[in-house]
Amino acid sequence: MKVYIGPYVDRWVSRVHERHMKRQYGNDWYDNKHWTDHTWERIEEWLQWLYNKTINHYLDKKERKIVVKLDRWDTWSMDHTLAHIILPMLKQLKATKHGSPNVDDVDVPEHLRSTEAPPVEKWHEDGNVHARWDWVLGEMIWAFEQKTRAWWEEDYIIEHAEFEYSSEPDENGNREFILTKEGKYDREGERAHQERMNNGFRLFGKYYEALWN
16 A cells, blocks of 8 residues: 655635734734724735735645555455554544544543533533543544554463374374363453444544544
8 A cells, every 4th residue: 555645735824914913912812903903904805815816726726635556455454454544643633633523421431521520611611522532532542553453352361272282193194183271261351342442433433524633
């Protein structure tokens, strides 16, 4: 597999008014405005009109460069192949995200639900909104980490079974492979592990369109 995905095409945007307001009033400039500031607002509008008629007219027709080349073996175990791509993207998203989507209470532990945190009046949301999304991303990441492992089930082997060849060959000259010691395996632990993985993949599907930065 070879994949090349170029950056998004950025339009030119005039921000002279915004920069002026931040210099004058700081980051809370939205609640402050003097009549003289309208001059900068008109300059910004005029520049944006000029950009849209010139450089943005060209940029709007330019498409993002995307090249994907698949080999036959990429789909032999497609779930495993995709996990190696999805996992680092999820990790980067969690590290660089600038916001959080709405996450249903039913998808998170009780202590992270909206009923467990007071509302934040300024943004009309509860105090756990970001914690819920972090938890969901963490479960997705954990699930795909397990999928990239060669054999996660070995975590639940308590004792390995033992075998040996029979001392006497059979009539065809072959020695029988005999179990000499039963192995021990944590079936309940394996089942819980698989269920958590399944839930991580379910969350990935449910919140797929929320995977933006």
